[in-house]
Structure formats: C-alpha cells, structure tokens
Amino acid sequence: MKLVPCLYFFINDDMRWNLFDLSLVCLSLVEVTSSFILLSKGASREGMNLTFLRLLRLCKIAKVLRVLRTLRFFRELRLMLDCVLGSVINAIWCVAMLFFVIFIFALLMVQGLADYLGQYSREFGPESLNEDFVGDIMLWYGSVSRTILTLFQSTTSGIDWRDCYLPLEQSSELVAGMFLVFVGLFTISVWNIVTSTFVEKALKLAQPDLESLVMEHHLKDVQDAQALIDLFCSRGWGFCAEADWAVLKRLALDVLKLGATRAESLREHVLAQPDTCY
Incomplete structure (x- = not known):
C-alpha cells in the first residue's frame, strides 16, 4: 500500500512532467557526484568541464510553458508554440521525403547529362564542346551534391529556375x-x-483540451446563472443572492400565477441556449 502513492507519481496525467523533473534531479545529482569525486582526487575546478550538465538544467524553462495554459490572453501564443513543438516529427519526415525526391531527380539528371556529354564527345570530339556550355553544366550540375543544391534552390526561390534550365535546353x-x-x-x-x-x-492541436472545455463550460454556467438572477430580479419576483426559503416559495407562487406571459423572457433565454447544455 505504501508503494501506491509512489507509483501514482509515474502513471498520473502529469507523468511526463514528473519524469522530466526526475531527469533534471538525476542530472543534478550526477553533476554534484562528479564534482565531489574529481575534487577528492585532487583535480582543480578549472580542470573540470561539467558545463554541459549545467546547461541541461536550463530545460526547466520549459515548465514555464505550463503557466500559459491557464492564461486566456496567451491562448494564441500557446497554440503557436504547441503547433511548432507538435510538428517536429512531421518536419523530420517531410525533410526526408523532400530529400528522397530531390535525390532521385538529381541522380537521373546527372546520369543523363553524363551520357549526353559522353556521346557528343565520341561523335564530334572533345574539342567540339563549347567551354561556356561545359562551364555552365559543371556550375549547376557538376556533381550529385551540386545538382541536389541546384534543384532545391530552384524550388525555394533561392535562384531563378530559368537560369539553371537554359544549359539543359542546349543539351x-x-x-x-x-x-x-x-x-x-x-x-x-x-x-x-x-x-x-x-x-x-495545427488543426488537431487547436482543439481545446479537457481542462479548457471544463473551464469554458463553468464560466458559461456562471454567466447563465447570473443572467437568470438578473431576469428574476427585473421581474420583481424578489429573488436575489441572499434569498431564503420564504422568498423561494413566494417566487414559485408568483411563477404559477403569472404563467407563460410573465415567463416569456425566461423561455426565450432558455431556448437561446445550445441543446448541448441541457
């Protein structure tokens, strides 16, 4: 039974943040232990290079992002940060796909240019090749890596694709x-x-989480309750925040007497609410 609270630390809703805190504490212990061992062996503080362990403690700044969830006017900022952090895996796969497509085209183009230049040299001789033409080919497509860079620049506004197309048009x-x-x-x-x-x-991350939905529904219920209190008070039914049982009985009696005519505003208010609230 004593282990249950300890295990709950690693299986609750905040287990990721708890594991994050645990890793920071372990890194701090490693830093302190390493410093103690090195100092006990006579090593100077100047000779110890434990800066990388101290830099890892800067990760604690990430916990500040949790505060943004509770601040309504930081909702857009939190959404953008969530989109950036949540798209890291997608970005890695997108870069891999882009590199694969560019690499395939680069191989085909380099092989095609090599075959063309080789066949042209065999038919007309190497001296028949224009030096400017060969220079442009070597500038843009001299190797597979250079061709990959040229193709990437031509599709990302790095260079005008017409400049690197003209040498190909002549070949x-x-x-x-x-x-x-x-x-x-x-x-x-x-x-x-x-x-x-x-x-x-981004659209998936823009969906509100459970805590935000609960908070919004709670605020909506508070606003609806206040609107009903103001409505009853404006009708002169004697209902207010400090109403007692007698006032409530009189309120019920007044509602029965006045009927639907006096309750028209209440009916309109109820009908105006979404069906999901009831």
Whole structure:
C-alpha cells in the first residue's frame, strides 16, 4: 500500500512532467557526484568541464510553458508554440521525403547529362564542346551534391529556375523535360502536400483540451446563472443572492400565477441556449 502513492507519481496525467523533473534531479545529482569525486582526487575546478550538465538544467524553462495554459490572453501564443513543438516529427519526415525526391531527380539528371556529354564527345570530339556550355553544366550540375543544391534552390526561390534550365535546353531534351517535370511536381504537388500536413497537425492541436472545455463550460454556467438572477430580479419576483426559503416559495407562487406571459423572457433565454447544455 505504501508503494501506491509512489507509483501514482509515474502513471498520473502529469507523468511526463514528473519524469522530466526526475531527469533534471538525476542530472543534478550526477553533476554534484562528479564534482565531489574529481575534487577528492585532487583535480582543480578549472580542470573540470561539467558545463554541459549545467546547461541541461536550463530545460526547466520549459515548465514555464505550463503557466500559459491557464492564461486566456496567451491562448494564441500557446497554440503557436504547441503547433511548432507538435510538428517536429512531421518536419523530420517531410525533410526526408523532400530529400528522397530531390535525390532521385538529381541522380537521373546527372546520369543523363553524363551520357549526353559522353556521346557528343565520341561523335564530334572533345574539342567540339563549347567551354561556356561545359562551364555552365559543371556550375549547376557538376556533381550529385551540386545538382541536389541546384534543384532545391530552384524550388525555394533561392535562384531563378530559368537560369539553371537554359544549359539543359542546349543539351539533352530528355534532361530538360525532366527538370521541368521536377519544378512542376514540386510547385503543384509536393509543397502543397507538405503544407497540408502541417495545417492538419495545427488543426488537431487547436482543439481545446479537457481542462479548457471544463473551464469554458463553468464560466458559461456562471454567466447563465447570473443572467437568470438578473431576469428574476427585473421581474420583481424578489429573488436575489441572499434569498431564503420564504422568498423561494413566494417566487414559485408568483411563477404559477403569472404563467407563460410573465415567463416569456425566461423561455426565450432558455431556448437561446445550445441543446448541448441541457
């Protein structure tokens, strides 16, 4: 039985934050223990490099973000932070997909240009190649890594894709068409797919959590109760915050006497509320 409260520390709703606190405490213990051992062996404080352990304690700043959940005027800021932190995994997979697509096109284009230059040299001789043309090819597509950078820049406004398309237009029509397909595919499809994944993740994170829903419903109930109290008082039914049983009995009697005519405002107020509240 004594272990139950200790185990609850790791299985409650805040177990992640509790594990986070536990890890910070363990790191502090490691730092203190390491410093004590090194000092006992005669090492100087200047010779100890435990700065990285102290820097890890800066992670405590992350707990400040929990305060933002309770402040209503920080809701937009909290939503943006949640979207940024919650999209890290999506960002990793998106980068992996982008790199895979660019890498495939880069391999095909480099192989196509190498075949074209080799065939042209065999037919007309190496001296027939234009130096400016070869220089442009080597500038934009000299290697696979250089081609990857060129393709990435051409689809992210790093460079004008027309500048790196002109050398391809003078060489192989197949490689030039492949480049146009790449630009169109990225502009129309890939970037929109990547954007939609982040938008979908943001919409999921924008849904209010259970605590926010409970707080909003509680505030709505308080406002509705105050509106009903003001309504009864405005009708002269004698109901107020300090009403006793006699006043409540008189209120019930007045309601029965006045009937639907006097309760029209109350009926309109009730009908105006959402069905989910009742």
